[in-house]
Amino acid sequence: MRDFEGKTAVITGSASGMGLAFAECMGREGMNIVMADIEEKALKVAAAQVEALGATVLPVVTDVGDEAAMDHLGEATRAAFGSPHVICLNAGVAPASVPMEELTTADWKWTFDVNLWGVVHGIRVFLPELKAQNEGSLVITASVAGLTSFPWLAPYNATKHAVVSIAETLHTELANVGSAVNVHCLCPGMVMTNIGDAARNRPKELRNEDEEAAEFAPSPSAGSDTDLSQFAENFEKIAKKPDEVAELVLAGIVEERFWIETDTYYRDTIQTRHRAIESFESPPAAQSVMDPYLHKLGGA
Template sequence: MVSGKDEGQRGRENSVIIEVGQVAVVTGAAQGLGRALAAGLIDRGVSVVLADIATERLQTTAEAFTARGARVLPVITDVSDAAAVNTLASRTVEYFGRVDMVVNNAGIGGGGGPLWQSDPQDWQRVLGVNLLGVVHGIQAFVPHLVRTGAGHVVNIASIAGLAVMPFGSSYCASKHAVVAISETLRRELEMLELPIGVTVACPGYVRTPLVEGLATLVEADDDAWTEHLPAELSKEQREQVRATLKRGIATVMEPEVAAERILAAVEADQLYALTHGDFDDRIRHRAEGILAALDGQGRSGDHVETTDDK
């Protein structure tokens, strides 16, 4: 499912259709969804800058694409380092002479245990990659898109950016933030009448080494998978968590399928790309709770001025 209406599905006259000869940058491109997104762009005739922190995997991926006749440039990049992402942008323009799209895909897992027991260093690590990595990509590449007057920004969030999960506070917070800054960026570009698109993807479980490792853990007979759960949880509660994880993992999607759905949303200039339909109820439940609060708080006399009022 690719979803988007109103704000999420409004084309621009000058929107960028993915086409032969364009140049895209994909972070976290060495494996998983990032590699699949790069492959989908290459299949459309796009030259791709492959950015990743994993040196050997990045080189292997670049060699595989080159063997197919693709034009790629591998660049070792730590997206949590603003200077490194600025260098990535410079190398892209120096090598290819242009940039038409940036896909801020690099991300890591995090969290474990209740929020009040979470490790501050884990928060810094997760936000450094998942949130600031996206911010750095926007700050490094959008100025190039503004100068050329066209382009598209694709930010990869997660279903965890729309519906929370317990014991994953840092990860959920980072992905909610990616959704928020994507919405903000799109509004800013629209207000400034800049023909640059923004799409934020919120995939569910995608087959990656991380997800496969989690699947192995929760399917095992021992309790090793519960290492990061609160000790206070009862055996029944632990089994409820296991069952929830199993249901999620059962919906796992091949990265190539998720990538095609995301790129279809980009080509349609949709703000939101929701690749999985398995989490619709959780998203609706949250939205309905917010709407119920709006309807039930008797705030008819309250009014906060917004930019839409001016």
């Protein structure tokens, strides 16, 4: 898709971080923007920010894990703008990173409700009209955590692996019937957003008593001050900004690319995992998701 003017984008998780950057970027392209998010106040502020760029915006308070709320998002979109052309299924959360035995059922359920069911509902609600008009793009925000299995992130990894598989499956199904609808699987590394404070939107009934006490833990192996200060320095230098990711997404849509990668720091880890699978070897000693940031910089 090359011509965005006057078309409509629906973006979940767009009150903050990457979703907000997608809304700004697509708004600048002349698209109508449907902004869906669970955080009502932040959504209001974000919608005003995108409107100030000259875009027509429809904010819809939505819990992506709620089937009826996602049905409503589809109806509100059609009523305001007709069929949309770009769907960004982007809302996501991450529970505190802890060893697996410390996870609660609520940790798993919350992460699956948002990261997996949000994508499933989004596809169910919007795919039929994209297919019927035979034009459009579905952007699924996965993660490098969907391409390998970092320790201490089990629910997050599991949901991101699941959405990578859903994106691949849908891509193949559409290609098999000659559909012109494109699927894009966005696999960011670290991006400077508010995901570290994802618990701000955690439903009361799925709260984890220990969550406030659970500190962000960069790595099971990263104990020394040297590692941590190196991490802070590297993070500041190389973690992507949301608007950089938004430009990559826009380019991915124009170029009809399935994979959208934000940096190459995780390629070795991903390739090592895939080679082990190919030769049926045990998983290699996996580093943490923070590993590329703990060492002197290389890569791109």
